Structure formats: C-alpha cells, structure tokens
Amino acid sequence: xxxxxxxxxxxxxxxxxxxxxxxxxxxxxxxxxxxxxxxxxxxxxxxxxxxxxxxxxxxxxxxxxxxxxxxxxxxxxxxxxxxxxxxxxxxxxxxxxxxxxxxxxxxxxxxxxxxxxxxxxxxxxxxxxxxxxxxxxxxxxxxxxxxxxxxxxxxxxxxxxxxxxxxxxxxxxxxxxxxxxxxxxxxxxxxxxxxxxxxxxxxxxxxxxxxxxxxxxxxxxxxxxxxxxxxxxxxxxxxxxxxxxxxxxxxxxxxxxxxxxxxxxxxxxxxxxxxxxxxxxxxxxxxxxxxxxxxxxxxxxxxxxxxxxxxxxxxxxxxxxxxxxxx
Amino acid sequence: xxxxxxxxxxxxxxxxxxxxxxxxxxxxxxxxxxxxxxxxxxxxxxxxxxxxxxxxxxxxxxxxxxxxxxxxxxxxxxxxxxxxxxxxxxxxxxxxxxxxxxxxxxxxxxxxxxxxxxxxxxxxxxxxxxxxxxxxxxxxxxxxxxxxxxxxxxxxxxxxxxxxxxxxxxxxxxxxxxxxxxxxxxxxxxxxxxxxxxxxxxxxxxxxxxxxxxxxxxxxxxxxxxxxxxxxxxxxxxxxxxxxxxxxxxxxxxxxxxxxxxxxxxxxxxxxxxxxxxxxxxxxxxxxxxxxxxxxxxxxxxxxxxxxxxxxxxxxxxxxxxxxxxxxxxxxxxxxxxxxxxxxxxxxxxxxxxxxxxxxxxxxxxxxxxxxxxxxxxxxxxxxxxxxxxxxxxxxxxxxxxxxxxxxxxxxxx
Numbered sequence: 001x002x003x004x005x006x007x008x009x010x011x012x013x014x015x016x017x018x019x020x021x022x023x024x025x026x027x028x029x030x031x032x033x034x035x036x037x038x039x040x041x042x043x044x045x046x047x048x049x050x051x052x053x054x055x056x057x058x059x060x061x062x063x064x065x066x067x068x069x070x071x072x073x074x075x076x077x078x079x080x081x082x083x084x085x086x087x088x089x090x091x092x093x094x095x096x097x098x099x100x101x102x103x104x105x106x107x108x109x110x111x112x113x114x115x116x117x118x119x120x121x122x123x124x125x126x127x128x129x130x131x132x133x134x135x136x137x138x139x140x141x142x143x144x145x146x147x148x149x150x151x152x153x154x155x156x157x158x159x160x161x162x163x164x165x166x167x168x169x170x171x172x173x174x175x176x177x178x179x180x181x182x183x184x185x186x187x188x189x190x191x192x193x194x195x196x197x198x199x200x201x202x203x204x205x206x207x208x209x210x211x212x213x214x215x216x217x218x219x220x221x222x223x224x225x226x227x228x229x230x231x232x233x234x235x236x237x238x239x240x241x242x243x244x245x246x247x248x249x250x251x252x253x254x255x256x257x258x259x260x261x262x263x264x265x266x267x268x269x270x271x272x273x274x275x276x277x278x279x280x281x282x283x284x285x286x287x288x289x290x291x292x293x294x295x296x297x298x299x300x301x302x303x304x305x306x307x308x309x310x311x312x313x314x315x316x317x318x319x320x321x322x323x324x325x326x327x
Numbered sequence: 328x329x330x331x332x333x334x335x336x337x338x339x340x341x342x343x344x345x346x347x348x349x350x351x352x353x354x355x356x357x358x359x360x361x362x363x364x365x366x367x368x369x370x371x372x373x374x375x376x377x378x379x380x381x382x383x384x385x386x387x388x389x390x391x392x393x394x395x396x397x398x399x400x401x402x403x404x405x406x407x408x409x410x411x412x413x414x415x416x417x418x419x420x421x422x423x424x425x426x427x428x429x430x431x432x433x434x435x436x437x438x439x440x441x442x443x444x445x446x447x448x449x450x451x452x453x454x455x456x457x458x459x460x461x462x463x464x465x466x467x468x469x470x471x472x473x474x475x476x477x478x479x480x481x482x483x484x485x486x487x488x489x490x491x492x493x494x495x496x497x498x499x500x501x502x503x504x505x506x507x508x509x510x511x512x513x514x515x516x517x518x519x520x521x522x523x524x525x526x527x528x529x530x531x532x533x534x535x536x537x538x539x540x541x542x543x544x545x546x547x548x549x550x551x552x553x554x555x556x557x558x559x560x561x562x563x564x565x566x567x568x569x570x571x572x573x574x575x576x577x578x579x580x581x582x583x584x585x586x587x588x589x590x591x592x593x594x595x596x597x598x599x600x601x602x603x604x605x606x607x608x609x610x611x612x613x614x615x616x617x618x619x620x621x622x623x624x625x626x627x628x629x630x631x632x633x634x635x636x637x638x639x640x641x642x643x644x645x646x647x648x649x650x651x652x653x654x655x656x657x658x659x660x661x662x663x664x665x666x667x668x669x670x671x672x673x674x675x676x677x678x679x680x681x682x683x684x685x686x687x688x689x690x691x692x693x694x695x696x697x698x699x700x701x702x703x704x705x706x707x708x709x710x711x712x713x714x715x716x717x718x719x720x721x722x723x724x725x726x727x728x729x730x731x732x733x734x735x736x737x738x739x740x741x
Contacts, residue, residue: 025627028626029536029625029626031528032529033536033537036545039526039549040548044548104383107381108380110381111381115378128717129387131716131720135647135715135716135719136712137654137655137656137681138655138656139656142688146688147395148390152394183391186383214370245556246557246656251688277558277657277661280565293562297562301555301556301559304556307554312547
C-alpha cells in the first residue's frame with residue numbers, strides 16, 4: 001500500500017513542454033502584483049479621502065453636541081447635529097449585544113473545539129449552521145428581529161405578562177436591536193473562540209490531565225487562560241461588526257431622531273451608522289450637511305478601525321507566542 | 328491509585344487496547360477514577376449544558392426560517408387578497424373597524440391611524456371613497472398579490488403593453504417581483520465581474536508569489552476593507568463616486584447600477600479574497616516543491632498545480648461572494664438610485680430586493696399585503712443565500728478533509 005498521495009491534483013501530468021516562457025512568467029507575475037498593490041492603493045485612497053474630508057470637523061461641539069437644535073425650535077437639526085446621542089446609542093447597543101453574544105458564542109466554540117467528535121453528524125450540522133448564519137444577508141436579520149423579537153417575543157410579553165394595551169416590549173427597542181445583532185455576530189465569536197482554543201498546545205492539556213485534573217478543570221485553569229486573548233479578539237471583532245451594521249437595526253430599534261437619550265432597554269435609540277444613512281439620503285441641503293457627514297463617518301470608522309486594529313495586534317501576538325512555543 | 332485503574336476497553340473486550348492518542352486514554356482512565364469518587368456526574372452535567380448551548384446556531388437558523396416564513400405564509404397560501412380592500416367601507420362603518428383594517432383601506436401606516444378620533448377617521452374614509460369614485464379603475468378588482476401577478480407581466484390600465492411593474496404605493500398596488508430580483512442579479516453580476524478577477528489575482532499573488540514582508544502588508548490592508556461598514560461604502564458611492572463617474576463617463580442618471588456595483592465590489596473583494604487566500608494557503612507546500620523540482624517556474628507551479636488544487640475553495644469563495652452581493656443592503660440602497668426600472672443598461676437606476684425591503688418596510692402597515700410581500704422577498708432571499716451557503720460549506724469541508732488527508736499521509740511517509 002502506498003501512502004504517497006497522487007501528487008498532481010488536477011489529474012493531468014504537469015506538462016513542461018507547454019511551460020510559459022520566462023517573459024510570460026515575468027509578465028503575469030507583474031500583472032498579479034500590480035492588482036494586489038492596486039487594491040492596497042484603493043483602500044489607502046479611500047481611507048485617506050474620508051479622513052482628509054472629515055478630520056477637521058471633529059471638534060468638541062460636534063463630538064459632544066446634541067442632534068437637537070440649540071437655538072430655536074428644539075427640533076432635529078440636520079445641519080449642525082452633534083453626534084453625542086449616536087455615539088451613546090451605538091455604545092449602548094454594542095455593549096448589550098456583547099453581553100448577550102459572548103457567553104453563547106464562547107460556549108459554542110468551546111463545544112466545537114474541546115468536546116465535539118469532529119465526525120459526528122451533530123458537529124457537522126452545528127458547524128454548518130454557524131457558517132450559514134455568517135452568510136445570511138443582514139436585512140434578513142432585520143426582518144427576523146422584527147417578526148420574532150419585536151412582534152412575537154415582545155408582543156407576547158405585553159399580552160401575557162404585562163397585559164398592557166399600549167405596547168411596552170412589542171415595539172422596536174434597543175434590547176431587540178441588540179438581540180438581533182447578537183444573532184448576527186455569533187459566528188464571529190464562535191469561529192474566533194475555536195481558533196483561539198486550537199492555538200493552545202496539546203501537550204499543555206496532556207500535562208494537566210496527566211497530573212490528575214479533570215477535563216473541566218483543565219479547560220478552566222489551563223486552556224481558557226491561554227486562549228483568553230484570542231477569545232477577547234473574537235469579542236472585539238463582533239463589536240466592530242455590530243457597530244457598523246445598519247440594516248438589521250433599521251426596524252428593530254434605531255430611531256430617525258430622538259430628543260433624549262434612551263432611558264431603559266425598551267426605548268429606541270439613535271445610532272451612528274443609521275444616522276449616516278439619514279444624513280446622506282434625507283438631508284434637504286447636501287452641501288451644508290457634507291462636512292458634518294464626513295466627520296460622522298470618521299467617528300464611525302475610527303471606532304471600527306480601532307477595534308479591528310486591536311484585534312489584529314492581539315492575534316499577531318498570539319501567533320507569535322504559539323510559534324515561540326513550538327520552537 | 329493508578330495501579331487499580333482498568334482501561335474500560337481492555338476489560339470489556341479482553342483484547343489488546345487499541346492505539347489511541349495519549350490524552351484520550353488519560354481522559355478515559357481519569358474519568359473511571361472520578362466515577363469511583365462519585366464526581367463524574369457534575370462533569371457530565373456541565374458537558375451536556377455546553378452541548379445544549381452550542382445548538383443555538385441551529386436554532387437561530389430555524390427561527391429565522393420560521394419567523395420570516397410565518398409573516399409571508401398567508402400570501403403563499405393565497406389567503407391575502409388585495410381586491411378585498413377595494414370594497415367600499417362607508418364612513419359609518421369605519422368606526423367599528425380596527426385600526427389595522429382602516430390602515431390598509433386608507434393605505435396609511437397604522438401608527439398614524441391609531442391616535443385619530445372617530446370623526447377624523449370618518450372624514451378620511453369619506454375622502455378615500457370620493458377618490459375611488461373619481462378614478463374608477465377595473466384593476467382595483469384584481470388580486471395583485473396572486474402568484475401570476477407577482478411573477479408574470481400584466482397590462483395595467485394606463486399601460487400600452489404587458490409589463491413587470493413594482494409600484495406598491497400607487498392607487499392600485501403593483502407587486503411584481505421580477506424588477507426587484509432582476510435588479511439584484513444585475514448589480515450582483517456586475518459587481519462580481521469586477522470583484523472576482525481582482526480579488527482572485529490578489530489572493531494568488533499574496534498566497535503564492537509574494538515575499539513574506541509584502542504578504543504581511545498586503546493581506547491585512549485588504550482585510551481592513553472588510554472592517555469598513557457597508558453604510559460607509561454606500562455613503563462614499565453616493566457622495567464621491569457618483570459625481571466622479573458622472574464626470575468621467577458623462578451618463579445621465581447620477582445614481583445607477585454601475586456606481587452601486589463599484590461600491591458593492593469594494594464590499595465583496597475582502598470576502599472573496601480571504602476565502603480564496605485561505606484555500607490556496609491550505610494546499611500543502613510540498614505540491615509546489617515537487618513541481619519546482621521538476622523544473623517548473625514559480626508562476627508555472629502556481630497556476631498549474633496550486634490553483635487547480637485550491638479550485639473548489641476558489642469556487643466556494645465566488646459562491647459566497649454572490650450570496651453577499653445579492654444580500655447586501657446599505658450600499659445598493661444608497662447608490663443604486665432605487666427606481667424599479669427593468670432595463671439592461673448598466674447606467675440606469677435599479678431597485679434591488681434588499682433595498683425594497685429596507686426602504687419600504689417602515690411604511691408598510693403591519694399585516695398589510697405590502698408587508699407580507701416584503702417578507703416574501705426576504706424569504707426568497709433567505710432561501711437563495713441558504714442554498715448557496717450550504718453548497719459552499721460542503722465544498723469547503725470536503726476540500727479541507729482532502730487536503731488534510733494528503734498532509735497526514737505525507738507526514739506518515741516522511
């Protein structure tokens with residue numbers, strides 16, 4: 001029995017007589033390289049453009065100002081809106097979302113990497129469900145959040161628990177938006193947790209088990225502390241993803257305009273991404289809102305990029321530690 | 328006392344213990360020891376709990392399926408009939424009806440109807456009746472949410488030939504789904520035509536041809552694009568790209584399919600790039616080494632050996648990219664112009680299925696035909712992406728299993 005694999009995967013023997021000439025090789029390599037660098041250039045240009053347009057708009061009156069007009073009517077002031085309420089709403093939203101998604105996502109990741117039999121059909125279905133959840137369009141999460149959380153769960157609470165005629169839970173609210181986003185970001189947490197756990201060296205577990213620790217003791221005292229940075233990275237990536245999503249919260253909690261900050265989890269809220277959508281599409285005078293719009297985009301990008309950067313750094317550090325352990 | 332421990336497999340069969348990896352065997356022995364101490368039940372309990380929590384993802388998918396389907400089920404079963412709302416409601420009867428029924432009749436949001444006093448409602452109904460009497464329209468007797476009306480062209484009153492029309496806010500609501508899905512597919516295909524070659528070339532370069540340092544720079548930068556929220560890309564297309572392209576190409580409609588496709592391509596590139604790059608990097612390096620040893624150049628080994636080996640993964644990347652393109656909402660909502668025109672031209676506005684849901688759901692009264700049609704669109708989108716995702720997932724899992732099998736057999740021989 002030969003264990004040597006069929007070396008050629010395409011099933012065709014490698015035909016060296018039709019080999020590309022050296023000039024073709026150089027040409028194609030150069031082409032592929034230029035495409036890669038073109039994409040890098042596009043990203044750099046995009047970020048530079050937004051920041052150059054929006055950076056000077058970042059003054060304290062914008063960052064800590066309210067969207068309510070200060071001078072006359074107390075109405076929504078599209079042309080001078082500050083972003084304090086939106087930043088507050090976004091942070092409240094992703095905070096609630098993180099609290100909801102982390103336990104479930106991390107435990108699912110732990111099951112998949114530590115307890116599951118990789119060939120069992122249950123494992124395959126769970127894994128496939130996680131991957132599938134990652135590919136569901138975000139607007140479908142909006143429909144689901146409205147149909148399930150707002151009308152079904154919220155409506156049921158109103159009808160059977162509170163017995164109220166006017167809806168308390170059965171209307172869009174920050175808690176329903178957070179739950180919807182929690183379902184949306186769950187795959188991010190599961191996949192990151194799995195990766196983090198996989199990076200913990202097997203001999204460490206063997207050593208702990210060999211010293212008489214139980215599987216759960218090993219998990220809690222040896223594996224999880226080692227995997228913690230990677231798991232936190234997953235949480236950060238989920239927050240970054242959640243902070244940027246607009247479609248799922250449009251119907252489940254985000255408000256066009258509110259004169260006050262959300263007082264409870266059943267209140268609606270204003271959110272940065274949704275605010276950008278409103279400013280960009282509903283403003284009566286685009287030229288006047290333009291600087292404001294760019295500044296708002298910079299705030300949102302700073303938020304998501306900063307989180308992504310932290311995640312990238314933590315991940316690089318974990319990888320480095322793994323490599324040094326192997327060596 | 329380790330000496331008293333029995334390997335369960337050993338005692339049960341009386342056979343030689345099979346070769347298992349050390350940690351598994353240790354675990355078995357320790358579990359036996361713990362069982363004797365009576366502590367095992369707690370471990371089992373916690374493990375069962377962890378298993379139950381891990382089923383959440385499956386439940387989430389099922390719940391999405393059920394609750395999106397639930398809202399559009401009456402429509403699928405043919406229980407919704409727009410012709411009914413064409414029946415006259417006299418102002419006297421209006422007071423007895425629920426706000427929801429009146430909302431449908433007056434085609435206004437329920438929230439606006441609910442706080443109104445009976446007198447105001449009577450007036451509204453009366454004026455609606457006058458409106459209907461002033462414009463007698465045989466089309467209003469039609470059930471515009473029946474399947475033929477949803478899918479086939481129809482010659483409406485003021486039209487000269489049969490057409491596919493999506494016009495849910497007109498006097499006779501027209502719910503033909505074809506323009507929306509045509510728009511979705513048009514934008515998706517056009518953006519994939521831009522994103523697929525670019526991201527695949529970049530993925531091949533980064534995983535196979537680039538040096539270590541270049542890879543360390545290019546890969547995270549392209550992945551950073553995945554961190555840009557789609558509302559920002561939509562905003563960029565709306566504010567900057569639209570004007571730039573109009574100036575460059577001189578077309579008439581400022582917001583059109585082309586602008587939306589370029590912005591959408593920016594959202595797709597990191598998705599396709601990441602999956603394709605993963606698939607290419609998973610191909611064992613030995614494949615390439617073997618080809619190189621036979622005299623192939625780096626480029627030759629890449630395109631003839633590495634790329635064919637990763638081909639299923641690249642295919643899966645394109646499928647997932649398509650799913651993402653069909654499902655993307657904010658970019659197309661902001662940049663496509665949102666006019667539901669059935670035109671092959673890429674410089675015309677179009678309205679996609681996702682944009683229709685995002686733009687119209689807030690104004691559709693709950694449980695009205697319009698509301699149910701929007702959920703039906705969502706349901707169709709969900710089914711399309713679900714099938715694509717499952718397909719891609721199977722391809723990727725098979726590829727991973729095959730490549731890992733090759734790697735372990737290589738390690739066994741070396």
